[in-house]
Amino acid sequence: MDLQDIGAAIRIAFIYFTIVYLTGLGGLFSERSGIVNIGLEGLMVVGTVSGAAGVALFAGPASDGLELGPGGVVLGLLIGALCGALFASVHAVATINFRVDHIVSGVVINLVAVGLARFLSYVFFEQATQSDPGGPHLSRFDIPLLSDIPGGLGVAFQNLSPVVIFAALLVFPVTYVLYRTRWGLRLRSAGENPEATRSLGVAVAPLRWQGVLLSGALAGLAGGFLSVEVVGNWREGQTLGLGFISLAALILSNWDPRRLMVVAFLFGFALAIPLRLDDAPVISALPDQFINMIPYVVTIVAIAGFVGRVRPPAAAGRAYEGAGGG
Amino acid sequence: MSAAATSLPSRSRPPWLDAFVGQGLALLFAFAIAVAVGSLIIILYGENPLTVYGAMLSFGFRDATSLGNILSIATPLIFAALAVSVCFKGGLFNIGVEGQFLVGMVTASWAALAFDFLPGLTHMIVVLVFACIGGMVYAAVPGILKVTTGAHEVVTTIMMNQIAISIVKFALDGPLRFTKAPPGQNVDLRTDIFESSALVPDLGHLFGVESSAHLSWLFPIAIVASVFVWFLIKRMRLGYEARAVGSSAGSARAGGISIGSVQIKLFLISGALAGLVGMQQVLAERGALVQNYEAQLGFTGIAVAFLGQNNPIGIVFAAILWAFLSRGETALQIETDVPREFVIILQGILIFCVVVVYQIAKRRLARRELQRAGAEVGLRDTAAPSDLALEEG
Numbered sequence: 001m002d003l004q005d006i007g008a009a010i011r012i013a014f015i016y017f018t019i020v021y022l023t024g025l026g027g028l029f030s031e032r033s034g035i036v037n038i039g040l041e042g043l044m045v046v047g048t049v050s051g052a053a054g055v056a057l058f059a060g061p062a063s064d065g066l067e068l069g070p071g072g073v074v075l076g077l078l079i080g081a082l083c084g085a086l087f088a089s090v091h092a093v094a095t096i097n098f099r100v101d102h103i104v105s106g107v108v109i110n111l112v113a114v115g116l117a118r119f120l121s122y123v124f125f126e127q128a129t130q131s132d133p134g135g136p137h138l139s140r141f142d143i144p145l146l147s148d149i150p151g152g153l154g155v156a157f158q159n160l161s162p163v164v165i166f167a168a169l170l171v172f173p174v175t176y177v178l179y180r181t182r183w184g185l186r187l188r189s190a191g192e193n194p195e196a197t198r199s200l201g202v203a204v205a206p207l208r209w210q211g212v213l214l215s216g217a218l219a220g221l222a223g224g225f226l227s228v229e230v231v232g233n234w235r236e237g238q239t240l241g242l243g244f245i246s247l248a249a250l251i252l253s254n255w256d257p258r259r260l261m262v263v264a265f266l267f268g269f270a271l272a273i274p275l276r277l278d279d280a281p282v283i284s285a286l287p288d289q290f291i292n293m294i295p296y297v298v299t300i301v302a303i304a305g306f307v308g309r310v311r312p313p314a315a316a317g318r319a320y321e322g323a324g325g326g
Numbered sequence: 327m328s329a330a331a332t333s334l335p336s337r338s339r340p341p342w343l344d345a346f347v348g349q350g351l352a353l354l355f356a357f358a359i360a361v362a363v364g365s366l367i368i369i370l371y372g373e374n375p376l377t378v379y380g381a382m383l384s385f386g387f388r389d390a391t392s393l394g395n396i397l398s399i400a401t402p403l404i405f406a407a408l409a410v411s412v413c414f415k416g417g418l419f420n421i422g423v424e425g426q427f428l429v430g431m432v433t434a435s436w437a438a439l440a441f442d443f444l445p446g447l448t449h450m451i452v453v454l455v456f457a458c459i460g461g462m463v464y465a466a467v468p469g470i471l472k473v474t475t476g477a478h479e480v481v482t483t484i485m486m487n488q489i490a491i492s493i494v495k496f497a498l499d500g501p502l503r504f505t506k507a508p509p510g511q512n513v514d515l516r517t518d519i520f521e522s523s524a525l526v527p528d529l530g531h532l533f534g535v536e537s538s539a540h541l542s543w544l545f546p547i548a549i550v551a552s553v554f555v556w557f558l559i560k561r562m563r564l565g566y567e568a569r570a571v572g573s574s575a576g577s578a579r580a581g582g583i584s585i586g587s588v589q590i591k592l593f594l595i596s597g598a599l600a601g602l603v604g605m606q607q608v609l610a611e612r613g614a615l616v617q618n619y620e621a622q623l624g625f626t627g628i629a630v631a632f633l634g635q636n637n638p639i640g641i642v643f644a645a646i647l648w649a650f651l652s653r654g655e656t657a658l659q660i661e662t663d664v665p666r667e668f669v670i671i672l673q674g675i676l677i678f679c680v681v682v683v684y685q686i687a688k689r690r691l692a693r694r695e696l697q698r699a700g701a702e703v704g705l706r707d708t709a710a711p712s713d714l715a716l717e718e719g
Contacts, residue, residue, distance in 0.1 A: 099685060
């Protein structure tokens, strides 16, 4: 093991971070508004297939589809986000309008996503479980200064997708909106005490709808990033439970966008270890599978209160009976 | 509304019948919506819904082997849905059936390889017991964490499901990896093939079902399990306590029930049932644990449990209905131009309609109960604030 490997591992951690952070932020908006969303994995799955389809539609391969270049790729990724939001609206209808148990609805979302992805794939790509590899992606770039760090660590900051930077910078607007704007305050109050929110003349249902739609859009974007920017095509099962890792990161971050950033990166690094630091001392003695368990074990420990205690939004998971009346 | 409330007591059905009819109607209604939405998709796809549904029906009920296929698809779903429903009766949501069944497959496979000297049926019984134990141990963790630390079982079991995937990978890559290299070059990871004494014997040949359907004795075992769960919930002390805890933890505690002990027991029973979920594929179909095992059975079990309204007998029929739809995938592929994935969409719409319609029906029932109770104590107008809230939306 040398610095080159550590740099490479950090670079992979950035990629995982992007997926986990985007999806985790989605979960954050939903749960802060009071709607528990364990369907993040399913929303991401729909994002992977629809994002890839969107890019095929707007950015070619040369034979079919428009060729809008980078703009087309961005449009394609937005299609992924849009489809994620559309699919999340199922969760919103069920939990907000019909007051179905949030967990039940989330399970259904995850269950249906697999079939929906295959169906969409069949419609778009005429094959059920993957699209053609080697699709277009945004041009990679090196972060100035950081990518010049000598000794191999600079590798971490080279050849990155712009979406990585987008995700990392997202912390600023999200934190501002959530804690410094009227909408953010109302969203959080809908998740903490919907009755009080309503008594102040603020409708709870629209806020929760917005939270859930945002969760779908962000998870869908993360899915599109995975299939388009990371892998280069859609493949069934490529999310590999990253939606659940995002959920774990969200819980561990105590539903805070700044802490979520840290947790998402640490989880990303843990996932990168078996890929790049396999021969490091101690790690080489551990089976890869044990390292892959780390994020989940840490989350269980945290939720059980062995180390500190995490506290979800007070009203998350609880139906607001007045929701229909707004 | 007050007129209806006052006239209710004289000619009302008994509450259980009310609930039964209400649930039955809700299910039928949900099914009708799902079929209708499915028809819409089929029409958009340029096919005739009658042809497509007809193909599914005629293919499913074509012959004994096809029926056997449906029952063998239903078998693991029955175990999984029962596992979910046992916990649900006690107000617990065991999403961890998925992980528990994966661990059960690992422990069962280990037992199948380690006890290969055991004769005949004892070998198989030991393997099944180890499947149950694996599921139980894995289910005990969220149960104990829930009772001792208050960690929500939904979060812990979601995490443990993901850990279980790694456990299977670890087992196949390490301790249980095949020693006798299977023929072929790039073989998937798997265990060695089990001795035939570990396998669950075929049942189908007695009824003219071809062995390709893999209808094994696990199906009757699943039926027995559902009768057991019914007996447990309706007739045994634990079942009574579970229902008490599930409907109101506060009153259960006031009634002297130890909530923690009930919850842990429910988790253990649920885990044991979950352990058997994987046995159809390991002991009746493959005769080994393979890398590309059929996953998601635990999650599908949740859907089936809801379809069966968490009733052990209803679950058997729900699992068979679900399996019939799954079997329809093959029919679509052979006889129509609609992609086979349509079935999964149809199942998804069905389960979505069921949870929504069931939720609405539950609220209506609750409102009617409230009215009945109000009428019994002589109240003219039972529109309590909470009742008003139910009226909305």
